[in-house]
Amino acid sequence: xAELKKVIKLRTVISASTGMAIATSCYVxxxxxxxxxxxxxxxxxxxxxxxxxxLSAMCFSELTALYPTAAGIKLFIQQAFNEKTxxxxxxxYVLLGIxxxxxxxxxxxxxxxxxxxxxxxFYDKIFWTIIFILFIMLINFRGVFISGVAQxxxxxxxxxxMIGVSLYAFATIDINFSLAAKSAKFTFENVMQAAAVGVFxxxxxxxxxxxxxxTTDYKTVGKGMLLAVGLLSITYSMFIVAMFSGLTTAQLESxxxxxxxxxxxxxxxxxxLVTFSIMSILASMxxxxxxxxxxxxxxxxxxxxxxxxRVFSKLHPLYATPWVAILFLGCFAIAISLVTLVxxxxxxxxxxxxxxxCFIYVVAALCVIRLRKRKPDMERSYKVPFGIVIPVIVxxxxxxxxxxxxxxxxxxxxxxxxxNNYWVAVVMGLFLLCMFLYTALIVPIFKKRAxxxxxxxxxxxxxxx
Amino acid sequence: xxxxxxxxxxxxxxxxQCNENKRLRKMQRDWTKLIHFNAEETGxxxxxxxxxxxILSCEPGAKGTPDVIVTAKSEDLCxxxxxxxxxxxKYLQGEIRVKASQEDIVRIxxxxxxxxxx
Numbered sequence: 049x050a051e052l053k054k055v056i057k058l059r060t061v062i063s064a065s066t067g068m069a070i071a072t073s074c075y076v077x078x079x080x081x082x083x084x085x086x087x088x089x090x091x092x093x094x095x096x097x098x099x100x101x102x103l104s105a106m107c108f109s110e111l112t113a114l115y116p117t118a119a120g121i122k123l124f125i126q127q128a129f130n131e132k133t134x135x136x137x138x139x140x141y142v143l144l145g146i147x148x149x150x151x152x153x154x155x156x157x158x159x160x161x162x163x164x165x166x167x168x169x170f171y172d173k174i175f176w177t178i179i180f181i182l183f184i185m186l187i188n189f190r191g192v193f194i195s196g197v198a199q200x201x202x203x204x205x206x207x208x209x210m211i212g213v214s215l216y217a218f219a220t221i222d223i224n225f226s227l228a229a230k231s232a233k234f235t236f237e238n239v240m241q242a243a244a245v246g247v248f249x250x251x252x253x254x255x256x257x258x259x260x261x262x263t264t265d266y267k268t269v270g271k272g273m274l275l276a277v278g279l280l281s282i283t284y285s286m287f288i289v290a291m292f293s294g295l296t297t298a299q300l301e302s303x304x305x306x307x308x309x310x311x312x313x314x315x316x317x318x319x320x321l322v323t324f325s326i327m328s329i330l331a332s333m334x335x336x337x338x339x340x341x342x343x344x345x346x347x348x349x350x351x352x353x354x355x356x357x358r359v360f361s362k363l364h365p366l367y368a369t370p371w372v373a374i375l376f377l378g379c380f381a382i383a384i385s386l387v388t389l390v391x392x393x394x395x396x397x398x399x400x401x402x403x404x405x406c407f408i409y410v411v412a413a414l415c416v417i418r419l420r421k422r423k424p425d426m427e428r429s430y431k432v433p434f435g436i437v438i439p440v441i442v443x444x445x446x447x448x449x450x451x452x453x454x455x456x457x458x459x460x461x462x463x464x465x466x467x468n469n470y471w472v473a474v475v476m477g478l479f480l481l482c483m484f485l486y487t488a489l490i491v492p493i494f495k496k497r498a499x500x501x502x503x504x505x506x507x508x509x510x511x512x513x
Numbered sequence: 514x515x516x517x518x519x520x521x522x523x524x525x526x527x528x529x530q531c532n533e534n535k536r537l538r539k540m541q542r543d544w545t546k547l548i549h550f551n552a553e554e555t556g557x558x559x560x561x562x563x564x565x566x567x568i569l570s571c572e573p574g575a576k577g578t579p580d581v582i583v584t585a586k587s588e589d590l591c592x593x594x595x596x597x598x599x600x601x602x603k604y605l606q607g608e609i610r611v612k613a614s615q616e617d618i619v620r621i622x623x624x625x626x627x628x629x630x631x
Contacts, residue, residue, distance in 0.1 A: 051578070052578075052579060052580065052581075052582065052612055052613070053547070053578045053579060053580050115607050116610075116612075122605065123605065123606070123607050126605075126606070127607065191616065261611060261612050261613060261614070261615075261618070262612070262613065262614050341615070342615075345615055345618075345619060348619065349601055349604075349605055352599065352601030352602070352622065352626070353599075353601055353602050353605050354602075361601075361626065363540070363619070363623050363626070363627075364540075365536065365539065365540055366539065366540065367540075368540050368541065368544075368616075368619065368620050368623050369619075370619065505597075507595070507597045508526075508595045508596050508597055508629075509523065509591065509592060509595035509597050510522075
């Protein structure tokens, strides 16, 4: 069979997967990991989280090998369970995933308002949040795609920058690992709690799955995901420890949403502030742009499938982009961002995203097990080794990590209680309930109307009328 | 199972519908692609050449190196080209498989949606 003219290479799969995971919010989440455990030993929890994400990446690889499609998560669940379950979980994952934009744009606007002062800090943040989201919406409207080469350059520059800065920090800052190991906070329980939050650092690596449609070999995507998780684990482990060690106690206690900017300033002065700000913008751009791109296509497909209102399937007359879906998701992102700005609860969104990711990893592992039973003979170009052992481990570990998140309390560096995490479970539960009610009550109406339209439509194919 | 002749007949109608649709031509004005269609149970292949939104040719066989590869049952291909089937639904069920960028997948779906709005 012929192969595609333009084929995505392993290098680009790794950069796309890595680029989706690296975001401005990761720096704050990294500090939270360091706060739960001991800063100098944060790398242990990051590597633990990375290792489990690696196992989860194997599950996603098998699913992608089975169904290499942009419909991704919905199709896996539909084939493993049924259509209703796939709609509930697919929409829950995609829409709640967009709420991460709230934290991301809040943090990016904090970075930008710290560099460019226009009105006052609060209004500056609102201004930059709206400008940033509108800019992403505009390039999505226009159908501007970040090409493979541009994606490669941006991601590898970011990774090289983070590793380079970490090495410089290690050479110039005295880090006492043995003293940290004696801390009372260095316990197995804290290592796992921090690893649960550490899962956030890897959020989005699995969004690379749709690229399977642009490769010659579906194995490339699986391999790329695994390598990306490995690369992220090493990069974050080094950078978070370096950043934590490079901040003063006063800076850590301030609970600033821009620890990386402070770190850059401590290390390199004004040049550090500017460089770290640029890196932050790049990180937010790549992850958020891909987020809107994928979710708008998902919403478009749902509109075409009569799961969402038909208006979601409207395409821009000039650029052939799903403009209603982009507009809706952009407005939703602005609303979430404004709520985050007013309430200052960006940590809540970060914790929720970590829990959501744990949840979807459990679902993916469950899909692998179900599809092994339901479709044992279907060709898989990649199969997770050791039978169902790894999917079962993924289910157990991420299930427990999710429960660990829900039963914990989020605190700042000084130990002050920020919120009880069970509220995260409550919000996610309510959202899941909304999705369930929507699927049970609204979707059948859309489907019924579509069926009625189909009945009245005259078949054009000769002999089939 | 649709025969090769039936698929070609459907492709011929599809070509006319696409090329005569002004809205579609405007939207696809910068879309130049070589598309292969594979009927999975018969193994037959067809090549469509689209230049700046205009379908220049549809012929049997796999010619050239494609930008897009669409694989489906011959009946589904036939129904899709006649506008009797919503390709998005089949795609979401994994019954129509497309190897292409996400942009191209939306564009292909857009063609059927615009010429045969349901």
